[in-house]
Every structure is written in structure tokens, then in C-alpha cells.
Amino acid sequence: MVAFWVERRAVKGQADWLKSPLVYTLSLSIYCTAWTFYGAVGYASRSGLEFLTIYLGPTLVFVGWLWILRKLVRIGRLQGVTSIADLISSRFGKSNLLGVIVTLICVVAATPYIALQLQSVTLSFLVLAGASTQGWEQPDTASIAFWVAVGLAVFTVLFGTRNLDAKEQHPGIVTAIAVEAIVKLIALLAVGIFVVWGMAGGPMDIFERLQRADIAGWEIKPSRWVGLTFLAAAAVITLPRMFQVMVVENDNEGHLATASWAFPLYLMLMSLFVMPIAVMGLDMMPAHANPDLFVLTLPLSQGQNTLAMLAFLGGFSSATSMVIVASIALATMVSNHIIMPIWLRVRASTFQSTNLRSSILLARRCSIAAILALGYGYYELSGGSSALAAIGLISFMGVAQILPSLVGGIFWRGATKVGAALGLSIGIVIWAYTLFLPSFGPDEAFSAAIMLNGPFGLYWLRPQALFGISGLDPLMHSLFWSFFFNIMAFFIGSLLSFPNPVERLQGVAFVNVFEEDPRNPSRWVQGLAEPESLLIMAQRVLGDEVALSFFSAAALAQGKVGFLPETTPVFVEQLERSFAGAVGAATAHAMLNQLAGGKTVSVEDLMAVADEAAQNLVYSQRLENNQHELTRTTRALREANNKLIQLSVQKDAFLSQVSHELRTPMTSIRAFSEILMTADLPSETVLKYATIIDNEGGRLTRLLDDLLDLSVLQNGAVRLDVQMVKAQDLIERALIAASQTCPERVFLIKRHLAREQIFIKSDGDRLVQVFINLISNARKYCSAKLPELAISVGQKGGQLMIDFIDNGHGISAEKQGLIFEKFARLTDESKAGGAGLGLAICREVLSNLAGRIEYLPGKGGTAFRVTVPLRFPGPKD
């Protein structure tokens, strides 16, 4: 009733005070359901303090909000997540399979819990109506439960599916829950205060009663203490109704900071009086009384009917709000991940012509009805006699299977769809096998024989003692094995499989949500979708007014007038998010892809296009390369041809020169030997002519030697004897050898001995040959009256430089190029006595030694510089 009234008000659109953190925190109270009212007290009276774990777990999760919750909320807001199934599906590449799996898990796990609420309402109603608390008649309770279920379905359909909100937020319902939270709290506190001060003698009295009432079965069992705390912590994150109010309905992350202490505070206050009530009940009520209902029966026993009424109201409203929120959350999931995809596939060709929005709403409404029907069915089936506490925990364990995939997904980029699917499936199967099915009671799902001996007699597969671990109680046993296999399968599956690109993109987006720019505009390509078609579709999905206002706002933001913005990537992205609110992320994605016959681009499409483009690019590049190669080859061939022609010309020239050079001395030799043969000559003349012949012969020999040397040098076939030699030694040797040339001339040799102490790794003998040549030339051609030769040694940049400078009158500029040519002589040849090959040979030698020789102009006289690397680099070519 409270809910109705508030809902009416909130629906009128009072938005401002909704944004307070208080409302957010109070809405989280949906965690406390009728179980808190009834089941907790019963649990406390049976097992002592263990019930506190159900509230301590969430306390730890919220106090530690920075670890998980903050990231979850951030992702939820940025990705427009509409449910936990949507989150998982979206994270792992918008996989519909995962969406389906998670939806099914949630439905299966929530059904018992809904049944639990129905049971609480029924029992409490019966108590209040004065009937006895045991041995009720089935039809009576059945009809109560039935009508409650129907009423809830109607209410939820009316207020939960009025319109499709892009963010899937229901501010009216949230407000209603917040108000109901206050009612719950007041009710429970009121009963508690009454019990402690009204019935007992105050806190100290309660304390003493506690000590007295300590019975076996109240001691804390370590495995259960830890396990249940963990379970409750997992549940507060993964329960669909908790996810809905915590993440989906969240408007402001700052609210989370407030909730981090305010929600635990609420939980603490709610559980404060549970133990006192339990203790008083055990003390005061008859031994066979149902401890679950102490909250009602205690005030009633004291004649406090109004208080009991208040308590009933609290319990009733908490049960109903749980069912409402849970069914909305579940219906969203079912319609987005199961119904709509099937619908789309079936109507793929014609869906544009139907009104999508009303289809979605219809799907939602049917889902709500179905879920409540399931809950009612379970209630009927289970006979309504199992202790309430057990059902709640079984339900928690079911949804908790989502935790590994969830936490892994938001923290680990390596988590993949395959891993998540495997983990979820295995976890749920083990949960069903070890906990869910056995809970129907012996012989319902599993016969007692199977429970004892395992299926087909396989002892190690006993449902409650898998692999021989029989020391744990069933709940912990199930917790251990289901999580063990879940996590193992998740890890191994993720490590062994390779994610598709959308998965990886989503992985980065989720895991790095605090670092990255939340928008990924590169996913849509500009201008490939027409705004008008988008508008038509949006009108169908979101409704006319909503779509129009969305579009016009976007147009306005872009600086355009009217209703049609440009389809920028950002805009399409926003649109996809709005659609996701109505039909789920995967479906929205598919829809926008389908639009305009594939002209829009998704990541997959982009990649396909990119692939093709890449292939084309490679192909054309190859063609280009071939072309280039062709032109290069032709050019090279042409150059080679030219060179060959040149060489051939050079060779001819060389041959003619050589034959000329050879012929000249040969002519002399023949001439004089002929004279010697024919005439009778005096002996001095004979001697003179013989000497001439000898000299010419020598000249020929030298010429041939030089030619040979040159040829060897030019062919690079020379064998170099590379050693460490000292410049000074080389110069000394050269001077001594060259002093044979024109020995009559006295030269002044200028040297700088200190600088000649350099060691060089090269062919010393060849260098000496070069130096001898240069020094001999100087001795032959230096025209100065008092001839001087300066030899200076220097080094720079790894090169050794030796200059030979005389004080003659140098060589004129135009001749400087000629002197290194073969057979080039600047003066009369007979005077020189050489063949003109000296400098050519020097040049070849130095070329072989990776050095060079050049004429140094501007030194006054003839100057040559020999440059050779300090360290012979090795043979070339």
C-alpha cells in the first residue's frame, strides 16, 4: 500500500530529491527481504550468530567499495549496462550466448527466493489472522500465496513497464523501495525496542539471557563462518535485484561513497535486535513455536496488536518490494537476451514494419508473469516446509556462480567468452547437482540411494560428498566444489581460447575504464547511416516523443536546426546505448548493423573492409614494386652498357699506348743491335752501343714489370701483406731506396720525426713503393737550385696523411688531372727514364689499400698527399 501511494507521487515526475544519496542507499535495502524479518530470527535461534554473516559479507564489500563496486558502477554508467546479464554479455564481445546463460542462472536461482517471499507473506498473514502456526491446510495457504503472486504481477506490470527507459531506470520504483526501507527499519526497530525494554529488563538482561541460552549448535563453525561471509559478499554483487538498484539505477558515483558506510549502517541496525528477539522468543514462547515468526508472535503474546501489525506490514512490504524489483530485473534480462533475439531472428525481414516498442513491452510483461508463475510453482512444489534460511542460501549460491566471470571480466583483459561460458556452465551444473536438486528433498530429484551411494553406484560422485570430501556440510561442500571448478574452467578456458576483436575491444574498455576516454567514436564510420532511417527505427524502439527529443537534442548539440542530426560516430554510439536500454546491448548492436542493408559499419564490418583494403593494398604495392624494379633494371642495364663501351674504348687506347711505349725502346734495341751485327766498330763504340741496348732492355723490363704490377693492382688480384708498421720506418726505407735516383743531386729532406711515430696497419711494402715513386719523382723533376723535400705526417679521422712537398715550381692546374693517367709525362721522356706509369701505379696501390693520392695545390712546389686509413679495412669488392 505504501508502495502504491509513493509510486503515484513519484510518477508525477518529482525528480530532484530522487538524486540524493540517501535514496540510493535506502534502495539498496532491497537486500533485506522478508528473510530478514522472519528467516533471520529463526536462523539465529537455531544456529546462533551465524546469521550475521549474511550482513557482514555485504558490509565488507561496501566498505571496500574502491575495490570492485566503484569499477562496476563506472562501467555500468559508461556502457549503459541494463542488467547483470547485459554486463557479462557486453564484456565478452556482446555475446548473446552468455546473456542467455546468465539470464537462465538468475531465473533458476531467483525462483526459490521468490517462493520464499510468498511463503513468508502467507505464514505471517496466517499468524496475524489468528490461525495456528503449524499444520495449516494446504488450500488456504495456497490461495493466499496465489493471490499475492497475482497482485504482485499486476503491480509490477503496471509500474515497472510503463515505458522503456534508455537507461533502464525506474525512479518511481526506486523511491518506493526507499520509503519501504524506512518502514522496514522502523518496524523491526520497534519490535526490537519493545522486546528489549518492554519485555525484558533492558540490555543487561538480554545479555544474561544470551549467556544462559547458549546451547549446542550455536558455536561458530569456522568453515561456515568464512564460507557464508564470502557467499553473502558475492551475492550482494551478483543478485539481479542488487545489481539493478546498485549499478543500473545509479545516477551518481558519489552516491556510492555515501552508501559505503550508510548501507552497512542500515544493515547493522536491521540486525541489531535479531538476536535479542530470538533469545526472548526461546525464553518466552512455547517449545514448539516456529522461531521464524517470533517477530510477530512475541508482540502478539503481549497483546501488542498494533506493533504486530506494524511488523507484519514491514515484512509484507519487504517481501513485495523484493519480488517487484527482482521480477523487473529478471524480466529485463529475459526479454533482452532471450525473447528479443529470437523475435528478431524470426522476423528478420519484416521487423521494421512492426512497432518494436510495443513488442518489447509485451515481452517484458509476459516475462514478469512467467517469473511469478515460476516462483509460485516452486512454492507449491517445495511444500513450504523447509526452513526459510536454507532456501535463501541456495539461491545465493546460484547467483554467486556469476562472480568469477564478473570479477574476472572487469579486471582481467585475458578473460574470454569461452572461459566465462565454461565457468558459468560448470559452476551452475555443480551447484544444481550438489545443492539445488538435493534440496527438493530426498526422493524428489535424487533418490536417497543416489545420495548415499552416488549415481550408478559411483561412490566418488555422491552429490554431497564429491570426490570423497565428506567432512563438509552440504552448503560449504557445494560452495567449495562449484567455485573450484567454476574458477578453474574460467581460467583455463580463457587462457586456451583466443578472443575475437569485439571481445578484446570490450575487454580494454571495461578493464581500463578508469583510464580511457569512455567514448570510442572510431567504432562507427561517419555518414554511412542515414539519419532518417535511424529516426524511424528509434521511434519504433524508444517511442515517438523520446526518439524525437533525443534526435533534436543531438541536432541542437551539433548546431543544426530540426530533427535530423548528422550521423557522427558519437551520435550513433549514443543511439546504440539508448537502444541497449530497451533491447539489450547485443540486440541494439545487431539492429543498427542491420539498418540500411549493411551500410552501417560495426567493428566486424570495419575489420572485414580493412582486410579487403589491406589485400588490395598489398596487391597494388606488389605491382608497383615490380614496375619500379623493371625501370631500375633497365636503367642499370643501360649504364652497364655505357660503361662497357667506355671500357672498350679505354682498352683500345691503352693497347695502342702500350704498343707505342714498347715499340720505342724495341726500335732502339733492334737498331743498335743491327749496327753491332753489320759494322765493324771500335770497342768503345761497341761498348757504348751495348750499354744503350742494355739500358733500353732494362727500360723495357721495367715497363713490363710496371704494366704487370698495374694490371695486378687493377684487377684487385694483388696479395696484400697487411702488418703493423711505423710510418717512420716506411719513410726511412723509401728515402734510402730513392736516393739511388739522381744520386748527384743533394736534397734537403725536412721531416718531423715526432709525428712519424704513428703505427699503421697496412701493407708496408706497397706504401714504401708509393713513397719511393714520389720521392724519385721529386728528385727527377724538382727544378729548384737548392732542392728541398718536405715530408709531413698527420692524422685525422682515422686516416693517415703524408705529404711530399718540394720547392720546385709545381704543376699547373690543367695538368694536375693528367699526371695520374697512364703514360702521362709532363716533360721529355728520355730525361725521365721512366715509362710514365709511376703515379698511375701509386693510385692503384692506394686504391687497393682503401686510401688515395692527390695533388695538393697551393703549396708553392709540387705537393702530393697520400691518405691511407690507419687500420686497413679489408679487401674491397
Next chain:
Amino acid sequence: MKPKASALFLARSLYRKRRLSDAAKLLPIFGAVLLLLPLLWVHQGAPERSNTATNWVYLFIIWSFLILAAAGLAKPLNNFEDGDDQSSNENVSGRSPESGRSDAL
């Protein structure tokens, strides 16, 4: 607390804020350990008589402490978060443009 013009740039406030979030992250772990302590007492005490009453008092005290600590950390952390995320919040177009502007403080 303005540093003197000649002082080093120490970025004290940023450092402290980071340490705040460290504390907030440590709090649940610390809390979990404290809440698990009753397990140890059970084993040490006399097995026939479990000390529910004292455990109850102990647990609620720890609980209150956790709540107070979280409350103390929440306010400065919130300011830190908002100041930090201001720009990114405003950049987030998120969903439909008509969504409330409550997050831009």
C-alpha cells in the same frame, strides 16, 4: 595550507588523497580479519560453552568501527573523486542527452 613561494612542490594534497584511497582499500581487509577473529576464540575456549554473548558484543563493536571508519573516509574521498573525474564526467555523453546533470556538481 599554501606552501611558501620558495618551498618545493610537494603536492601534499594529492599525496594525502591517494593515501586516503589506500586506507579505504585496506579497510575491508582489516575488517575481514577482525571479523574472523571469533573463529580463533571458538577453538581456544571451552568447547561446551560457546561465548555467544561476548562474541555478539564484539562483532557489533567491530561493525560500528568499520562503519565509522568508512564514513570518515567517504567524504574526503568523494571530494577527491569528483575533483578528479570532473572533466571525464562532463565528457561522458553516456546516454540520451536529456539525462539529468546531477553528476556535474
